[in-house]
Amino acid sequence: xxxxxxxxxxxxxxxxxxxxxxxxxxxxxxxxxxxxxxxxxxxxxxxxxxxxxxxxxxxxx
Amino acid sequence: xxxxxxxxxxxxxxxxxxxxxxxxxxxxxxxxxxxxxxxxxxxxxxxxxxxxxxxxxxxxxxxxxxxxxxxxxxxxxxxxxxxxxxxxxxxxxxxxxxxxxxxxxxxxxxxxxxxxxxxxxxxxxxxxxxxxxxxxxxxxxxxxxxxxxxxxxxxxxxxxxxxxxxxxxxxxxxxxxxxx
Numbered sequence: 001x002x003x004x005x006x007x008x009x010x011x012x013x014x015x016x017x018x019x020x021x022x023x024x025x026x027x028x029x030x031x032x033x034x035x036x037x038x039x040x041x042x043x044x045x046x047x048x049x050x051x052x053x054x055x056x057x058x059x060x061x
Numbered sequence: 062x063x064x065x066x067x068x069x070x071x072x073x074x075x076x077x078x079x080x081x082x083x084x085x086x087x088x089x090x091x092x093x094x095x096x097x098x099x100x101x102x103x104x105x106x107x108x109x110x111x112x113x114x115x116x117x118x119x120x121x122x123x124x125x126x127x128x129x130x131x132x133x134x135x136x137x138x139x140x141x142x143x144x145x146x147x148x149x150x151x152x153x154x155x156x157x158x159x160x161x162x163x164x165x166x167x168x169x170x171x172x173x174x175x176x177x178x179x180x181x182x183x184x185x186x187x188x189x190x191x192x193x194x195x196x197x198x199x200x201x202x203x204x205x206x207x208x209x210x211x212x213x214x215x216x217x218x219x220x221x222x223x224x225x226x227x228x229x230x231x232x233x234x235x236x237x238x239x240x241x
Contacts, residue, residue, distance in 0.1 A: 017212075018211055018212060022215055022220055022226075026164075026183075029164045030168075030179065031183070031184050033083070033161075033164070033165065033168075034079045034080075035079070036079075037079035037082050038076055041075055042071060042075060043074075043092070045092070046074045046096070046099065047071065049096060049100075050070060050071055050099065
């Protein structure tokens, strides 16, 4: 696998516009990372928190 | 508390966590951000306008809270990467590990305003207009931040065309299946 180090980029090479394909792949990776967390659902701590607030009306911090 | 409000707030938790983790790169801090967001939202529920987007309202609270925290704790935030990597140990081999780590590291190197714009539009599914409202800036500003974020990510990962990503997900699956 090539990495930023092994790959020699010319300094000052222009910031070419990204192809649609590259944008799509970047988007895919971003969503994959994000959805991984979304799919964890609601951790107990938050369900408990909201029940506690709900239960006693005046919450303490 | 209104049952509907309770449900809406709780229902937003998974995406609030994903947003918070993407912003700060640390799961523990992200969960604290989410908790604080919930407390603030409930304390200020009267300022929420029924019929408007509850999720966008919550994201705004979280984002503003993160920004003020970030200013206070900048140094700490910057070494959050290790903790984040740890929490993602269980990450499935959906993408090559190297590639995935590279992506995450590149994301943490983006300026905060570019990162939040990219996440809101590219992952949270908000429109440019909604993202602009959440960040308190013009729509054009969000658009240019998202563009700069993408370009910068590609630079950081040394990607010039799609082939630099290596085989895509399906190809990987096939290769993995045919391998051992």
